[in-house]
Amino acid sequence: MNKAKSGIAYQIYGDEGTPVVLIMGLGMLGSVWGCQIPVLSKKHRVLIFDHLGIGESDPLPRGGKSMAEMAIDVGRLLEEVGWESAHVIGISMGGMIAQHVTLMYPHRVRSLSLLATSAGGVLSPAPTTHSFMFWLKTLGCKSNEQRAQLVKELLFPKSYLKTLSKEQHEHLSQIYQRKIPKNVVSAHVKAVIAHNTKPSLHLLQLPVLILRPDCDYLVAPSENDVLHRLIKGSRLVSFPNAGHGILRQCTDEVNKELLAHLVAVDAKQI
Template sequence: MPHATSHDGARIWYEAIGSGPPLVLLAGQANDHRWWDSVRDDFAAAHRTVVLDHLGTGDSDSPAEAEYSTRRFAADVIAVLDALGLARAHVYGTSMGGKVAQRVALDHPHRVGALVLGCTSAGGAEAVRASAEVSRSLVGAGPEARRALAELMYTPEWTRAHPGPHRTLGSPMRLPARRGHLRASNAHDAAAELGRIGAPTLVLHGTDDLLTPPDNARLLARDIPGAELVLLDGARHAYFEEQRELAAKVVLDFLSRHPMPAASGTGVERDGR
């Protein structure tokens, strides 16, 4: 299986499928690349889609002592692009993956074509947090917490029609890594830096997202120069899956209007293996 090597020697699993301009898909907190399983083919028809397992998830390393931060996860993304021989890629991150995508665009601007930020937040003092009731419902790792998370991800009507398994409810992880992901997401604060993002940016969010309230999307769109904002009516946190057809169309249309610069290159490997 393919792995990139990060700055501290940690191995980061990745996979690339499809053809066309490269598009990196970044999963949410405590989730591996399977977060994208149900929708990835929507993008692979037009893009060379790249997925990876964040440090501590899936087939990436999970060292006992490791730095967990959105900045570190962003550096891991760059290690994957380097392993694939990609000078530049579009980046689409959701939830914590959207926070990582912000850091990729801020710390490595020359590596990003267009940027898509879904169901995410810039962090900082202005960020709108989940309510205390929502936070309490997620305490622990038992069936009740899992049911509460599923209700935050999807509407009841959708889960009745799609009983699962749902790939967005967390990956098997060692406890130190799980705690590291939580710290990384909670500590993220790019609010004061958003004005430096130069990549064309689309902000996507469900109007009924209680896990990351939609006012966070409005703040991102306000502070990122030229950002476009699309709110998906009635969608919860996993809008990209429940409103798959509409969400994919919005993203693909946006990317088609912001083609990759010709000098970015298309990579030296065909499938990442």
């Protein structure tokens, strides 16, 4: 991966087409977009990156960063790679960062796609008891295997996990077994709690796609409905059986929606 002046490790895929920035969620490597990169990069230049404190990026500064400060890092990264504008796609905490990027740099965002995320605000997104207990358990895990199993149970409905083969489970475990530094988890949770774009989302005047996993244990599905109401002209697509791990559970459907959105925007159909 390349290293930005800010210390953020990043990688660009694809040689042509309009630029796309993929922003990952809490504690996850940028490479977790692995099911989207091959498809999107056929028609677009695609940038992924690791948040500070994760993967190959530099350590997170003491005290962490606010959502707005993380958005500034994304803006600087765009400048460094020489992209005047880009489609911005974010999931979970990455979707929150994406909202701030769009509000802070409206002239640099061609379109916005939000997956399994929230506008924030008082007690929103409040973690469910289910998700809170799982996060506590993952922090106390003594083995990578145990940690991966807990993360899978948090990201995917039990009905979906039962359909996977042994090989598919092992593949998911390799992706989600990485231990997240406690200071990074704490800083990200702090940023999520303080996140609130509700007063400003009505200002957005660009094409917005919202993908709603209806069986999300981590972010209440209704949070996506709130975003849809607040962002005038946004398009909401529901995935009835999907969990927070929608990128992998519904890969083909998600990729189809994202590609159609980007194509329509670039063709100025929306």
